[in-house]
Amino acid sequence: MLKTLGAQIKEFKKDSLLTPVFMIGEVIMETIIPLLMASIIDDGVNGNGGSGDMNHIYLIGVLMLLSALLSLTFGILGGQFGSRASAGFARNLRKAMYENIQTFSFSNIDKFSTSGLVTRLTTDVTNMQNAYQMILRMCMRAPASLICAMAMSFMISPRLASIYLVAVLVLGCVLALIVTQATKHFTQAFPKYDALNESVQENVSAIRVVKAYVREDYEVEKFKTASNNIYKIFCKAEGIVVWNGPVMNLTVYTCILLISWIGAHMIVQESLTTGQLMSMLTYCMNILMSLMMLSMIFVMITMSVASARRICEVLEEKADLTNPQEPVREVKDGSIRFDNVSFSYKKDARESVLKDVNLEIKSGETIGIIGGTGSAKSSLVNLISRLYDVTEGKLLVGGVDVKDYDCEELRNQVAVVLQNNVLFSGTILENLRWGDKEATEEECRHACELACADEFIQKMPDGYNTYIEQGGTNVSGGQKQRLCIARALLKKPKILILDDSTSAVDTATDARIRKAFAESIPGTTKLIIAQRISSVEHADKIIVMNDGQVMGFAPHEELLETNEIYREVYDAQMSGSGDFDEKAG
Template identity: 85%
Template sequence: MLKTLGAQIKEFKRDSILTPVFMIGEVIMETIIPLLMASIIDNGVTAGNMNHIYLIGALMVGTAVLSLAFGILGGQFGSRASTGFARNLRKAMYENIQTFSFSNIDKFSTSGLVTRLTTDVTNMQNAYQMILRMCMRAPASLICAMGMSFIISPRLASVYLVAVLLLAVVLGLIVTQATKHFTQAFPKYDALNESVQENVSAIRVVKAYVREEYEVEKFRKASGNLYKIFCKAESIVIWNNPVMNFTVYACILTISWLGAHMIVQDTLTTGQLMNMLTYCMNILMSLMMLSMIFVMITMSLASARRICEVLEEKADLGNPEDPVKEVRDGSITFDHVSFSYKKEASDPVLKDINLEIKSGETVGIIGGTGSAKSSLVNLVSRLYDVTEGKLSVGGVNVKDYDTESLRNQVAVVLQNNVLFSGTILENLRWGDRDATEEECRHACEMACADEFIQRMPKGYNTYIEQGGTNVSGGQKQRLCIARALLKKPKVLILDDSTSAVDTATDAKIRKAFAEVIPGTTKLIIAQRISSVEHADRIIVMNEGQVDGFGTHEELLENNEIYREVYEAQTSGSGDFDE
């Protein structure tokens, strides 16, 4: 874990080294000041030597200025190092998430990733700054003050030693008990973020079903759980101050009592007694800082582990040593392919699939809900890897391709259409960042999207809200199809991507595909047989297996499932789930 996190310090190593150096310098200056003060009292005020007072006073001013300068520099370098460390953590996590395959992403919840990128990184930033500054300052101050105390008066310094030992035991108990609660707190942020995320993203559904009170109650429960855990932790940490104050005042009283007797006996000077009282505060405040450091570090340990989980997660899908970077054509071959989302699953989602699709063919894929239609096409663009068998595109095993090159030639319009905030042109250029407006217009004409875009006030410069909330479901689907067409792919996969458009528009889109991109292999998942009956061939999926593969006429004659659904749909009802 330390190695993983330490690798993200990178260009802030110099700041991370200079911060503790300046903090130690500040401690040394603060340790010298009481010695100078004692010298003024004993050799200046008591002896009536004004020259000594002026000289030592000037030295005290210089020492105080140096202490201030060291403190400012330590704070500046520490802030730069900790904020830079946090920036690098966020960047490294975000970049690593971009490399994840679908199977990697399935291991983390969206809210969990958001918490790691925000709350957990902030905890690490605060902890790192405290480590650089206080972890050096507190022990150094404790050691210097204790050392000087024993030099001045071992008898009085033994009071500090007893106080330090007792205080260390008490603070150790406080930290141990508080840690148990803090480690439980941060995972609760996931539940809180999940509640907010679901409510905001699905606010229309919430209002449509009048579930505002239910959502408020769910958020209140998640927030309440977090509140209870932090209250328990803070109720333990709060003992820190009274215990510390009791120890400080007890030490001051004891030192004053014993010191007064020693002054009367001429074994201690007034200046030395003032020194001891000053060092008393230094020692006990150092202990207080150490206790807070332990609490902060303990709090951040849970965050550190969660961040490392993301940083150390390796993408399941990688490129071979010498990847193929050119997809020859759009032919697809499934050779005894089986697939499971989890390796340990006993029952595969896809079972022994054998298919051969020619380049340029239009192939329909139909089947009931849960028949693994989407799972089948997700393997083509290598969003997942096959568990058994071999899948080839353009005559080459998909595992031998450069992943980016393969996906650039296999365009997928997923079942859940996603548009990003920005103009229509900006969304379309996700397919081809260098596409001209004319090319975008041509793709939209093929997808029957140009007709509604032209009716918008700003045309192709119309702003799309996040998630495409200001366009209808059918318009969103057509924009996503146009975006995929701009890639000029060898294989085009439409995963139930025309379900929200009317039958006439669906027919226009299919006709445009046949006329404009005849060389592109088209895989069309649909629920309506009318959407695929004109395809060159149709795959009938049933419980993860290919139940039939042929033309519309062949399936009507030979496939019972297809025939029953066709008859039911042409009579006005029926689908593959019945």
Template identity: 75%
Template structure:
């Protein structure tokens, strides 16, 4: 874990080294000042030597100035190192997340990743700054002050030693009890962030069903859990301040009482007593700082583990040593393919899939909910790897291709359509960033998106809000299809991506595909028979297996599932889910 996190210090190593150097210099100056003060009192004030007072006073001012400079520089470099470290952590996590396969992403919740990139990184930033500054300053101050105190008077310095042992033991028990609560707190942020994310993304549904009070109470529960844990932790820490005050004032009273007797007995000077009192505050405040550092580090350990999990997670999809950078054609072949999202699953999602698709064919895929239609097409662009068997695209195993090359040639319009904030043109150019406006317009014409774009006042410069909330579901689907067409792929996969458009527009889109991109292999997942009845062949999926694969006409005669759905839909009946319900 330390090695993984330490690798992200990178260009801020110099600042990370200079910070403790300046902190130690500041401590040295703070340690020297009480000695100079003792010299002024003993050798200057009591002897009436004004020149000595001025000389030593000048050295005190110089020491204070050097200490101030060191403190400022320590703060400057510490801030630079900690904020830079936090920036590198965020960038490294985000970059690594971009390499994740779907299987890797499935291991983390969206809210959990957001918490790691925000709250957990902030905790690490604060902890790193505390380590660079306080973790060096406090022990150095404690050691220097103890050494100087024992140099002045062993008997009185022993009071400090006893106070340190007593205070250290008590602080250990306080911190130990508080630590377990802090470790429980940060995973709870995931629950709270998940509540917020779910509510905001589904705000229209919340308002439509008048569930605002339910969502508020759910957030209150998540927020209340964090509150309760922190209250328990802080309750333990409340003993810290009174214990500290008791120890400090107890030491001061003992030193003043015993020191006064020693001054009367001429075994201690007034200046030395003043120095010991100054060192008393240095020693005990160092312990206080160490206790706070310990709390901060304890809080950050849980965050460090969570960040390390993301940084150490490596994609289970990797390029081969000598990848292929060209896909010959759009042919697809499954050879006894099994697939499971979890390799330890007893039953695979896809079982013994064997089929061959020729380049340029239009293939329909139908099946009930949960029949693994989407899982089947996800393997083609290698969003997941097959568990067993072999999958070939363009006559080569998909594992032999460079993944970027393969995915550029296999364009997928996902079941859940996503648009990004920006203009329509900017969204379309996700498919091809070099595309001209004319190419974008042509893609929109094929996807029947030009019909509504040209009616908008700003046309292709119309701004799309985040998630595409200012366009309808059907408009969003057609824009996503146009975006996929701009890639000019050899294989085009439509995962139920015309479900929100009317049948007439659906028919126009399919006709445009047939006329404009005849050489592109087209896989159309659909619930409507009308979307696949003109396909060259249709795959009928049932419970992760291929129940039928033939022309629509032949399936109507030979496949009971296809025939039943065809008849129910053409007669105004139901759909796959209705059929599943009857079973």
């Protein structure tokens, strides 16, 4: 874990090394000041037989001022370098996590919830940033101050310094107990943050559904419950941590009383000077405050350990799908062959999602795919672009096993329009250029014409420069689908997969899109998943899926004669009242 996190310090190593150096310099200057103060009292105020020595007071006063200025300077520089190092460390952590997430396959992403990844990138990284800054500054300052103050105390009076030693041992044990108990509660808090973020994300992304079903009160109550869970845990943790204050005050005042009492007797016996007693009291505060800082450091580090583990889980996660040593970088054509393919999302699953699938699709064919909900239609096409790997058997694209391709090259030749269409905040042109970042406006317009999107874009005030809100909330479902189809067409793929991506358009528009595909991209293999038989009946062949198995693979007319499942679906749809839009041409 330390190696993984340490690799993210990178260009901030210099800042990370300079910070503790300046913090030690600050401590040394602070340690010198009580000695100079003792010299002023003993040799300046009480010097020359009690008449005082102003020259000595001035000289030592100047030295005290210089020490204070140096201490201040070192403290400022330590804070500046420490802040830069910790902020840079946090930046590198976020960047490394985000870059690694981009390499994840779907199976990797399935291991982490979206809200969990958001918490890791925000709350957990912030905890690591605060902890790292505290380690560089306080974790170096507190022990150094404790050791220096203790050493100077023993030099002045071993008898009085032994009081510190006992106090440190007692206070250390008590603070260790407090930290141990508080840590249990802090560790429990982070999974609760995931639940809170999940509640917020789910509510915001589905706000229209929430309002449509008048579930605002339910969502507020759910958020309140998640928030209260975090509140209760932190109340318990802070309720334990606050004992630091009373225990520290009791120890400090006990030490002050004992040192004052014993020190006064030693002054009377002339075994201790007044200035030395003042120094001892100052060192007393330094030692005990160092312990207080150490206790808070332990709490922060303990909190950050839980965050560090969660961050390392993401950084150390390796993509399940990797390129072979010498990958194939050219997809010859759009032919597809499933050879005894079985697939399950989890390796230890009892039952496969896809079972012994055998299919052969020629390049340029239009293939329809129908089946009931849960029949594994989407799972079938997800294997083609290697979003998942097959569990058994082989899947070949262009005559080559998909595992032998370079993943980027394969996916560049397979355009997928998923069920859940996603548009990003930006103009329509910017969204379309996800398909081809070098596409001209004319090429974008042509793709939109094929997808029947140009007609509604032209009616928008800014045309192709119209701004799309996050998630495409300012366009309808059908418009969003057509924009996503146009985006996929700009890739000029060898295989085009439409996963129920015309469900929100009317039958006539659906027919025009299919006609445009047939005329404009005849060499592209087209796989169309649909619920309406009218969307696939003109395909070269139709795959009938049921419970993860291929129950039929033939043209429309042949399936009507030979496939009972297909015939039942066809009869059910044809006997209905039909669509409310105009009849498809």
